[in-house]
Amino acid sequence: MVKIVPSILTSDPKELFELLGRCEGVVDRVSIDVVDGKFAQNKTITPDILSDFETNLKIDYQLMVDEPINWVEACVRGGADRIIGHIEKMSDQTAFVGKVQEVGAKVGLALDLPTPISEIDPVILNNLDIVLVMSTHAGFVGQDFDTKALDKIDALSEVRARDDTPFVIHDDGGVTLEAIYNVHRVGADEVSIGKRIFNEDLTSAIDKYQKMAHNLDLKNEGK
Secondary structure (H helix, E strand, C coil): CCCCEEECCCHHHHHHHHHHHHHHHCCCEEEEEEEEEHHHCCCCHHHHHHHCCCCCCEEEEEEECCCCCHHHHHHHHHEEEHHHECCCCCCCCCCCCCHHHHHHCEEEEEEECCCCHHHHCCCHHHCEEEEEECCCCCCCCCCCCCHHHHHHHHHHHHCCCCHHCCCEEEEEEECCCCCHHHHHCEEEEEEECHHHHHCCCHHHHHHHHHHHHHHHHHHHCCC
């Protein structure tokens, strides 16, 4: 069953803490998007804002920033469980992965919508805990799901099976109830859902997404 990870992209600390509070006791993991105004024309909160925040949530930081390696220590101070860096403005993937491993967090690489999976250094795939594929353009909320992401997820799934690599495949961006089956079908283990999932009761929304994926799976198996 695909795992639903609530995703928060905001520049408002008050909204951040309110949404984190809604996640407490409902999910075990939440994703926080960090945008620096250079990667995209948008700017969000920074990980340091959570340096004194006590929580049982596992926190992912998705770094849509220039040189994600420079943000690793701030993410650790912000309680990171997984640190996921976009490769588009990353000069050295090996150095980034090594830095995250050095500080004791789990590590991932992320691909923006136009970026092919061939841009990931194949040498370090075995060292990744997670590969994140955007199904919208990174940095902004409210975009529609782009089916081009499905081909990348499918290709990553084949790589993982062929090379026996352990990374989790995660999709992020515009995932609707109508899209989640195909995202899961082609190999995604996890899906980030942002404002859409917070527009109603969080428990009910997550249950609805999971049931949709599960029911469609059963329907497909019966064909």
